[in-house]
Amino acid sequence: MATKKPAAGSSSRGSKKERDVRTLNRIVEVADGVAAKSLGGVEPTLQVPSRTRTNTIWNKKKGILQMGDGCQERQLFNLSQAKGFMQSLLHAESIKSLIEAEKTLSLRGMFYKGLHTVAGTKEKTFADQGESDGILEDLEVSLSALREELHIFAKKAGTIVGNITLVDSGDEIDCRHMGSGGYAIPSIVEPDVIQFKKCEAKFILHVEKNTVWSRFNEDRFWEKHNCILTEGGGQPPRGVRRLLRRLHEELKLPVYCLLDCDPWGHYIYSVLKQGSISLAFESERLAIPDAKFIGIRARDYIDCELSDDVQIALTDTDIKRAREIADYPWFADHKGWQREIATLLKNGFKMEVESLITKDISYVTETYVPERLKKKDWLE
C-alpha cells in the first residue's frame, strides 16, 4: 500500500491509518472465521449485533439511546438469511479493496460495486440499494467500525450558513458568504476532514427543511442574531447530526430546533436529542441530549392566533405514531412533552412551520423565534 500524506487530524479512535489497519484486521478476522468453518464442515455464521428496538437501551443518565449486547446469528443455511450472508461477504470484500486503494464510495456506489448477476442464475446480488444499505449498516455494527471507517459516505443532504469559518479537506469555507444556497454539509465531517477555524456564533438554529431555512437565510437571521443556521432535509442524515454534535460539543454552542408540529417533527427532535434505534450504536457520537425544541408548539394555534386554514387533519397513522412517541421512555416521564402530545391529539390537526407565513412573510424570523429565544420558551 502506498503511503499517503499523514491524516489531517486525529480523534479518539486514532489516526486515519491506524483506524484503517484496525478495520482491515477486523474484516480479515471475521472472514477467516467463515473460511475456517466452511472448510471444517461446520455451518459458517456471522455475528450481527441486532439493531432492533428490543436491543436498544435508554441510558437515562447520559440521555441517549444505546445499543444493547443482543446479537443475531446470520446463517448461510437458512432460507431467509442465505442471501444476506452472501451480501455481507460481498460488501466486506468491497470494503477491503476500498481501504486498500484509499478511496471512498457513496452508498449508491457500494450498491453498484457489489452488484452483479449470481453465477449460473438470473438473480442479481442486490435487488435494490435499500438491501445494500441495510447490509452496510449491519457491517458497521458487526465490524464495530463507523461508516467513514469503512470508506463509505452518504449523499449530501443538509445546509449550513452562519458566523463560522470551516476548513474542509484543507479548503477554507467562510459560511458568512454562501449566497442564497448555503454550504452543503458533507457526509463525513470527522475532524480529519472538517476543522472549525473561526466562530463568532453564539448558538445554532436547526430547522426542519430547506424551504424554512431559505426564509431565515434571506432575512439574514444568522447575521442579526449571531448564530449558525442549519437544516437537515427532514430526518437529518448522519453528517448533519455529527456536525451539530461537534459544534455543540467542541464550541459549546446550544442547539435550538424549529420543527413542524406533528409526530414526524417530534420524532426528528427525538433522534437529534438521543439518537435513533437503527443507529443506536452511534448515539455516543451523534446525540445532543441538550438540544431544545422551540416550536412549532400545538398551543401556538391559539397563542399566535392562526387562522383555521393552516390546520392539517391528523391521519390515523399520525395518531398512532403520536401515541407511540408519547410512550417512548425518554418522553414518558416528561410532563412537558406529555402535555404537548396530548394537545396535539386534542387539536386533531398538525401545523407546519410555514403556517406562520399566514401572519406575515417574516413573522417566523422576526417575531416567533426571537421571542421564544428571549423568553426561553422551549421544550427539552
Place this chain on the structure above:
Amino acid sequence: MTPSDAKPATSSPAESSTGAKPTTRRVGAKRDPDAPDSAKGASRKGAAGTRATAEEMASRQRDISVSEFFAKNRHLLGFDNPRKALLTCVKEAVDNALDACEEAGILPDVSVVIEDLQPDRPASAKSSRYRVTVIDNGPGIVRKQVENIFGRLLYGSKFHRLKMSRGQQGIGISAAGMYGLITTGKPMVIHTRPSVKAAAHHIELAMNTKTNRAEVTVDVETADFPPQRLRELTPGTRAIEAFLSADIYRTGTSVSIEMEGRYQRGRGSVDEFLELTAIANPHARICWVPPSRVAVDDEALLPVAAPNAGTGGAGAVETTEVGGVTVFPSGVAELPAEPREIQPHPKGIELGTLLQMVKDYAVTEKGGTVYQFLQDRFCRVSASTAATMCQAAGVTSRTRARDVEAPDVDRLFKSFEEIRLAPPPTDCLVPIGVRQLLAGMLKGVRAEFYAASSREPSIYRGRPFQIEAAIAFGGELPADDSARVIRFANRVPLLFQQSACSSFKAVAETSWKNYGLQQPRGGGPVGPLVVMIHMASVWVPFTSESKEAIADYDEIRKEMRLALMECGRKLGTYLKRRHRMRREGERRDVFERYIGEISRSLHGLVGADPRKVYDALLKQARSRTAIADDVLDEDGRVMRQEQEVLEDVLVVDRSVPAGASVPKGTRKGCPPEDLAGGLFDGAGK
C-alpha cells in the same frame, strides 16, 4: 343376385329372435315383401268423411327393410351431421380393422386417409365431399363374404356371442357405405387381399337399401395392394418410409367411401378419435393423413396431445408428425390376449331369461336333465354346485328339463342368489393392462405423472366386466381447466354424450380433494389432469345404437369409482412427495446459488482456496437438503420412482425439452464445470 332370392333381413329367424332394437321397430304384420307396391294406389278409396277400413289399412301394412329404416333414421347410427358422419365412418372402419387384426393375431397397422374432393369450394361452405380410406394389415376378407360384410346391415360375427370385441351389432361399416351412397351416389371401393400368394380383389359395391343386399359394379383382380396412389398423395406420405409399405401390408383390407362431410379439428373430431384410439390400443400403429384443406373455422389443436415435431423423443415412444402425416407408433410389441367366449353366470341372470333358457335347452337337448343344463349353460357351476341347486329347487338330478314347471324354475332362480359362486371367468375379458395403459397415455398425453389401476373383474346382469382407470397429471396439461375425461369401451373411444355416461358420473362422484386437487361442488376435478376410464366387457351396455355413452349401472359406476380412487391415492402420494421435494430442492437451490459467490469473496478477503471452500460448502448444502435427491435423478428423463412403488406409476421429468441433450451430472442451481471454472478464473490472479 336377383331380388327374388334375397330375403328381407328382418324375416330371418336368427336376427328377429335376438331382440336387437332395429328389428323390434318392425311395424305391422308380416307380408310378402315381393308384392307390388299396390299400397300407394289403394289409398284414399273410402268415401269422403269415412276413414280407412281395417282391410284398407291391412293393405298398406308391410315389412320395412332394416336398411330403409336406417337410411331414414341415420342419426341413430351417428350420422346426424356432416362432421359426425365423417367421424363415424372412420370409427367404424378402424374398429373393424383392429378387431380383424387382433382376431387373426396380427399386430395392427392401420392407415387412415381423408382426401378433400372439393378443395376449391367457397370458404363458407358448410360441408364438402371427402373420400375416406382406411387400410389395415389384417387377414383380408375372402371374396364371397365381401358383399355380406360391406353390403348388408346387421350382418356380422360378433352379435351372438358373449365375447369381448369392439363391434357388436354388425351395422357399422355397411351403414357408413350406405351413407356415402345416399349423399354422393358413389359406391364403396374395397381392396382386399386375403392371401399373400394370390392377387388382391378390387370390388366396388353399392347397397340396395330396399333389399339390404349389395350390388357389385366392379369386381376385378388387382396387384395394387396396398394402394400405391395413396403413398404418393402428399409430401408427408412420400417422406414416411413405413407408410403403407408392402412389407407390413402383406394381407389386409382397404375400404374407400366417398361421402358428404365436414372436417374440423377439436373435440369430437377424427383427430381426437385416432389420438384416443392410439391411447387405448398401444399395440397398434396408426398413420393419419388428414385432408389438406380444412374448414376455415378450424379450432385450435387439442391441448392434450401436441405432437412432437418429428424428433421422436429419446426413450419414450411419442407421437410424431411429418409433413401433415401423424404417426401414432405402437408402444408395446405384443398383441393383447385373445378373448374367450363364455357362458352366462348364474348371479347375473334374470328369471325370464332363465325360463327361456330352460325352454331352449329342452328343445335342443332332447331328454337333457336340469342337472346337466346347469353345468352346460352356465359358467362356474360345478357338478356339486348343480346338485345343491337342484336340491334347493326341489328337483332331483334326474329331472328332465322339459318336465320342470315355472315354480321349480322360480326356486332354482332363488337358489342362484343364495349360493356362493366363484365370479365369472376373467379370461373372457382382455383388459388393456396397467403397463399398456401407461404406454398409451405416455404416447398421447404430455404429462409429468401417470398412474393406472386395473380392478378385478366384476359382474353386472351376469356379464363380467372389468374397469381400468388411468390418470395423467401436470406437464403440459392446462392447469385451470376442468380435468378432461376420456372414456373407452372395449378399447373404443367414446366421444359424445359425456354427461350421460356412467364413467363421467363416477369421476364427479370421486372426492378428488382428498388427493390434493380442486373440485367444484358436483363437478369433476379442476387441474392439469386427464382421467381415462376403460370398460372391458363381453357386452357393454350402451345407452344408444351409436355407442356414445355407457349406461349407468350401479355396479359399473362403483367399480369405476374404486379404480379412480386407486389412481387418486397414487396421485395424492406423488403430489405430497413432490411438494416436499420441491421445497427441499428450492432450499438447496438457494444455498447452492450463493456458495459460488461466497467462496469467491472469501478468496478475495483472506485468500482461501475458492474451489476447496466451494466443495466444502456444497457438501454441507447437499447433506442439509438430502430429501431433494429423491427427484434429482442424475440421468434419464423418464424414471421409475423407488423400487417399492409398483409398475403402475410413471413419472416423466418435463423440465428438459425432448431431444435436448442433458449433460451428465448437471443439476439445476449447480454451476457446471465450465461455469464454475469461469467463476474462479481471475480469483487468484
